[in-house]
Amino acid sequence: xxxxxxxxxxxxxxxxxxxxxxxxxxxxxxxxxxxxxxxxxxxxxxxxxxxxxxxxxxxxxxxxxxxxxxxxxxxxxxxxxxxxxxxxxxxxxxxxxxxxxxxxxxxxxxxxxxxxxxxxxxxxxxxxxxxxxxxxxxxxxxxxxxxxxxxxxxxxxxxxxxxxxxxxxxxxxxxxxxxxxxxxxxxxxxxxxxxxxxxxxxxxxxxxxxxxxxxxxxxxxxxxxxxxxxxxxxxxxxxxxxxxxxxxxxxxxxxxxxxxxxxxxxxxxxxxxxxxxxxxxxxxxxxxxxxxxxxxxxxxxxxxxxxxxxx
Amino acid sequence: xxxxxxxxxxxxxxxxxxxxxxxxxxxxxxxxxxxxxxxxxxxxxxxxxxxxxxxxxxxxxxxxxxxxxxxxxxxxxxxxxxxxxxxxxxxxxxxxxxxxxxxxxxxxxxxxxxxxxxxxxxxxxxxxxxxxxxxxxxxxxxxxxxxxxxxxxxxxxxxxxxxxxxxxxxxxxxxxxxxxxxxxxxxxxxxxxxxxxxxxxxxxxxxxxxxxxxxxxxxxxxxxxxxxxxxxxx
Numbered sequence: 190x191x192x193x194x195x196x197x198x199x200x201x202x203x204x205x206x207x208x209x210x211x212x213x214x215x216x217x218x219x220x221x222x223x224x225x226x227x228x229x230x231x232x233x234x235x236x237x238x239x240x241x242x243x244x245x246x247x248x249x250x251x252x253x254x255x256x257x258x259x260x261x262x263x264x265x266x267x268x269x270x271x272x273x274x275x276x277x278x279x280x281x282x283x284x285x286x287x288x289x290x291x292x293x294x295x296x297x298x299x300x301x302x303x304x305x306x307x308x309x310x311x312x313x314x315x316x317x318x319x320x321x322x323x324x325x326x327x328x329x330x331x332x333x334x335x336x337x338x339x340x341x342x343x344x345x346x347x348x349x350x351x352x353x354x355x356x357x358x359x360x361x362x363x364x365x366x367x368x369x370x371x372x373x374x375x376x377x378x379x380x381x382x383x384x385x386x387x388x389x390x391x392x393x394x395x396x397x398x399x400x401x402x403x404x405x406x407x408x409x410x411x412x413x414x415x416x417x418x419x420x421x422x423x424x425x426x427x428x429x430x431x432x433x434x435x436x437x438x439x440x441x442x443x444x445x446x447x448x449x450x451x452x453x454x455x456x457x458x459x460x461x462x463x464x465x466x467x468x469x470x471x472x473x474x475x476x477x478x479x480x481x482x483x484x485x486x487x488x489x490x491x492x493x494x495x496x497x498x499x500x
Numbered sequence: 501x502x503x504x505x506x507x508x509x510x511x512x513x514x515x516x517x518x519x520x521x522x523x524x525x526x527x528x529x530x531x532x533x534x535x536x537x538x539x540x541x542x543x544x545x546x547x548x549x550x551x552x553x554x555x556x557x558x559x560x561x562x563x564x565x566x567x568x569x570x571x572x573x574x575x576x577x578x579x580x581x582x583x584x585x586x587x588x589x590x591x592x593x594x595x596x597x598x599x600x601x602x603x604x605x606x607x608x609x610x611x612x613x614x615x616x617x618x619x620x621x622x623x624x625x626x627x628x629x630x631x632x633x634x635x636x637x638x639x640x641x642x643x644x645x646x647x648x649x650x651x652x653x654x655x656x657x658x659x660x661x662x663x664x665x666x667x668x669x670x671x672x673x674x675x676x677x678x679x680x681x682x683x684x685x686x687x688x689x690x691x692x693x694x695x696x697x698x699x700x701x702x703x704x705x706x707x708x709x710x711x712x713x714x715x716x717x718x719x720x721x722x723x724x725x726x727x728x729x730x731x732x733x734x
Binding site for chain 1: 574592606
């Protein structure tokens with residue numbers, strides 16, 4: 190077996206073992222983190238590998254969460270059918286945004302994606318009659334099940350989150366090891382050269398953004414169903430910035446960076462909020478330290494110095 | 501009369517008041533190696549940028565195998581077989597030598613590893629496949645750039661000052677390479693090194709102030725008084 194695949198399987202196996210070992214509080218946290226890591230992987234595909242610095246990914250996460258949540262809440266759809274709709278909603282939102290935003294690049298791209306996400310947030314507010322605005326809505330416990338799997342119970346929730354995480358992680362590995370993955374990196378590194386090798390930058394970036402949206406939508410849909418809450422905070426600007434931080438911290442353009450970054454940032458905020466209400470300041474400081482001392486993130490440094498084959 | 505593969509008629513591109521390319525006609529014959537020469541600022545790079553699609557034309561037409569490609573974006577022209585190698589070396593500095601060439605090789609079906617190694621072997625870089633491209637010497641980066649162009653297996657290969665900065669031994673390698681390409685590939689070469697031009701080119705086009713000053717075989721160009729005055733003479 191190839192060593193990169195072995196490493197990824199070991200990480201998945203490690204998380205499976207943790208399911209048995211962790212105390213309840215950290216058990217729930219880890220289930221959350223795995224879903225957030227799926228979101229971060231989606232962000233990583235766009236930003237880390239393709240070089241698209243989006244500030245609007247909360248829109249794709251939110252599209253998944255609200256599509257699934259509203260279908261279940263208002264349409265009485267079973268979770269098993271509503272969840273894939275969330276995945277598709279994330280992908281469709283990303284492609285729709287990409288068709289317009291990818292006409293720009295750099296700072297303009299950041300601003301346009303930020304504006305789209307803001308529009309999404311305002312949309313949620315405008316349709317308060319359905320979305321209950323800022324307050325959000327809870328999903329009925331009975332509805333949060335896929336067949337016999339009760340997604341509101343801790344053990345099942347962890348297991349299903351792990352399965353989704355594993356599929357996402359291995360999918361990401363396969364993507365970056367594929368021919369298309371090489372083209373994504375080529376776009377990030379030198380767009381003009383890539384164009385002169387016959388690759389259409391717009392098309393490549395649109396596909397990457399679409400895949401990124403699928404990941405984000407899947408994470409949002411699963412998060413809503415598994416934790417039973419759909420709310421506007423998940424479409425707010427802060428939720429677009431978080432995946433950027435996770436990916437930067439763990440290592441942009443590394444397959445395991447998103448997980449590592451999500452774990453560290455989650456517990457950094459968790460621990461900091463035990464001491465101070467200004468935990469956002471902690472995020473700010475973390476970001477500054479990161480950009481100044483390790484712009485390639487933790488695994489980026491590990492790859493540079495120690496393990497060159499790290500994907 | 502040889503068959504024409506790439507044909508340009510009345511190409512115009514002005515930058516503000518600068519008439520970089522000002523009504524140029526050019527025919528590339530299938531399988532020839534054609535040199536484009538002229539003083540600095542004569543419009544050579546702009547002309548090949550128009551042909552490759554990097555810069556849009558203001559008027560005129562370009563046809564490839566009789567098909568109008570004037571409005572096609574650059575990447576679509578590459579897909580149809582017009583490849584361009586950059587004057588200022590443009591490689592993926594942070595990727596491996598292998599990945600640089602693999603990006604070109606993988607445009608065609610077939611085994612990627614063996615195809616890429618073969619493409620690297622043609623320019624003698626196969627022993628450096630794992631190296632980060634940015635750490636190559638300048639001459640090796642130029643050769644890598646050429647290897648990427650070759651690996652696209654183009655119908656028309658446009659080389660923009662390929663020997664600039666190469667050592668003599670590397671220039672010999674390069675000349676042998678281009679000789680091996682024709683007549684399967686048609687080569688359009690911008691070149692300042694007159695030895696290379698006279699050695700490789702079947703025909704030469706001389707540009708001056710964005711217009712064609714002369715066109716012909718190396719012997720005709722050498723004997724042309726207007727060319728001598730504008731370019732070779734002084």
